C-alpha cells in the first residue's frame with residue numbers, strides 16, 4: 001500500500017510562535033496517524049528569529065523551502081526586541097509580507113466561527129454571537145502594506161510651525177485585476193455556503209481605490225445572481241460587527257480593512273486566539289493564525305493554540321487535500337471545548353481551575369480526541 005507523504009514548511013517565528021507551533025504539531029501528528037498519511041515538517045526561520053540568525057526577516061533558504069513544500073504552516077512574527085521606527089532597520093513583519101507576496105497569496109480567508117461552548121466567552125451578549133459563522137476574505141498582497149513609501153527628512157513646511165520637517169507617505173494602490181481575483185474568490189466561496197451572501201466593504205465615499213473596488217465588486221456580483229450582494233462602508237462595518245454580527249456571511253475587503261476588521265471580529269468568537277487563517281493564491285498555500293506573537297504572554301505556556309490548530313485544519317482542507325482529516329481536527333477542537341477545556345483567554349469565573357490548560361496541554365488534549 002502506498003502511503004501519501006506531504007512536506008510542510010513550518011515557520012514558528014517569534015514570541016508565542018514556537019509554543020503554538022509545537023501544540024499544533026501534536027495535533028497534526030495525531031490526525032496524520034489516524035488518517036494514514038505522513039507529514040514531514042521542515043522547520044525554517046522567519047521574522048525576528050531570522051533577523052537574529054542571518055540579518056534578514058525572510059532568508060532565501062526559507063523561501064526556497066516554502067516553494068518546494070506542499071503547504072506552509074506559519075505561527076507568528078515580531079516582538080519588542082525588534083521594534084524600531086528606524087525605516088532602514090529590518091523588521092520581522094517584513095518577512096511575513098515578503099513571503100505572502102513572493103508566493104502570490106492574494107486571498108486570505110479568516111473564518112469567524114462561534115463554537116456553542118464559547119458563546120459566553122465573547123465580550124458581546126450571548127444572544128448576539130450565538131450561531132455566528134462568517135468568512136472574512138481579505139485581499140493580502142496589495143493596498144497600503146505594499147504601496148510605495150516615501151520619507152523626506154527636511155520637507156518644506158512639514159514642521160509643526162511651518163518650518164522644514166519630516167514628511168512621510170504610504171501609497172494605497174490597487175489595480176482592477178488585483179481586486180477582481182479576490183472578490184471572485186469571495187463569490188465562489190459564498191455560492192457554496194447556505195446563506196450565499198457577500199458583503200463588500202470599502203470606503204467608496206472617499207477613496208479612489210474604494211470606488212474602483214466597488215465598481216469591480218458590482219461587476220463580479222452580476223455574474224453571480226444566486227449570491228445576495230451588498231456594499232457597506234468600512235466605518236459602518238466596524239460598528240455592525242459588534243452590533244449585529246450574525247447578519248454577515250462572506251465579507252470581502254481590502255488588505256488593511258480586513259486586517260483590522262478581522263481582529264475586531266475575533267472577539268465575537270471569544271478571543272483572538274480562536275481565529276485561524278488560510279492564505280491562498282498562485283503559489284504554495286500558507287496557513288497561520290490571525291493573531292501576532294503576543295509578546296505579553298510569550299514563554300509562559302498560557303497562549304491559546306486553537307487558532308494555530310484550526311489553521312492546521314484549514315491546511316488539511318485547502319493545502320493537502322485531506323478534507324475528512326480537516327473535519328476531524330475541527331470536531332476534536334469542538335469536543336475539547338464542549339467538555340469544558342479552556343485556555344486562560346477563553347476561561348471565565350465559572351471555569352473550574354482544573355479545566356484551564358496551558359498551551360501544550362491544550363494541544364495534547366485536542367490530539368487525544370483524535371486518537
Ligand SMILES: NC(=O)C1=CN([C@@H]2O[C@H](COP(=O)(O)OP(=O)(O)OC[C@H]3O[C@@H](n4cnc5c(N)ncnc54)[C@H](O)[C@@H]3O)[C@@H](O)[C@H]2O)C=CC1
Nearest residue numbers: 076077078079272273291292293294295296297303304345
Ligand atoms: N501574523 C503575525 O505574525 C502578526 C504579527 N504581529 C506582531 O506581533 C507583535 C505583537 O503585536 P500585538 O499588537 O500585541 O498583537 P497580538 O495579536 O500579538 O496580541 C494582541 C493581544 O491578543 C493576545 N493574544 C494574541 N494571540 C493570542 C493567543 N493565541 N492566545 C491568547 N492571547 C493571545 C495577546 O496576548 C495580546 O494581549 C508585534 O510585533 C506585531 O507586529 C501582529 C499581528 C500579526
Ligand SMILES: CC(C)CC(=O)C(=O)O
Nearest residue numbers: 093096097145259290291
Ligand atoms: C504584518 C501585519 C500585516 C500582520 C497582520 O497583522 C496580519 O496579517 O493580520
Ligand SMILES: [Mg+2]
Nearest residue numbers: 259260263290
Ligand atoms: Mg493583523
